[in-house]
Amino acid sequence: NAGVTQTPKFQVLKTGQSMTLQCAQDMNHNSMYWYRQDPGMGLRLIYYSASEGTTDKGEVPNGYNVSRLNKREFSLRLESAAPSQTSVYFCASTISGTGNIQYFGAGTRLSVL
Amino acid sequence: GENVEQHPSTLSVQEGDSAVIKCTYSDSASNYFPWYKQELGKRPQLIIDIRSNVGEKKDQRIAVTLNKTAKHFSLHITETQPEDSAVYFCAASINRGSTLGRLYFGRGTQLTVWP
Helix, strand or coil, X not given: CCCEEEECCEEEECCCCCEEEEEEECCCCCEEEXXXXXXXXXXXXXXXXXXXXXXXXCCCCCCEEEEECCCCEEEEEECCCCXXXXXXXXXXXXXXXXXXXXXXXXXXXEEEC | CCCEEEECCEXXXXXXXXXXXXXXXXXXXXXXXXXXXXXXXXXXXXXXXEECXXXXXXXXXXXXXXXXXXXXXXXXXXXXXXXXXXXXXXXXXXXXXXXXXXXXXCCCEEEEEEC
């Protein structure tokens, strides 16, 4: 039982390049989330998926797209990376009935030059 | 949407002292309030949570209090230890039955415990 697994752990991109951050959970959770964390800004929600087949925007969705591939996997795509997207990205998941305890992945540290 | 404010942004205490972090929220419908701890370079992890039908909850050296009327909740850590040093985040959400609302996070408090 690995919990929430994110890949890659580190990535350096040039401005304008694209990439996909992968997230998978093996806890049979319904809801999955993507956050970005910047110094002094806390955790800001980018997109979330309340259940398989649905996705919704969070606070800071601009420049990102997501895909809930199946119940286990939720990917985040940067189509044309910008320096402002330099951040640490966390994926999280939760299941109904636990009161919304979110379990986080280890994070992806992304630098856009 | 919900707005969660957290204070202070940094807090330094001597080992053995108590630490208190306070959060306010704006939406009176919020009914679930978790606290997460994030050690340097690690992922956030839940340390304690409270629901709106409870005023206080304790777990060993940590406790959370909730004042629904004033819309604020606080984290109390007693007998602090150096390993308590971390960033602490409060959050709020609205859960209706099996439908979970998204979490709204505060900006975090960097707690440093000096030996």
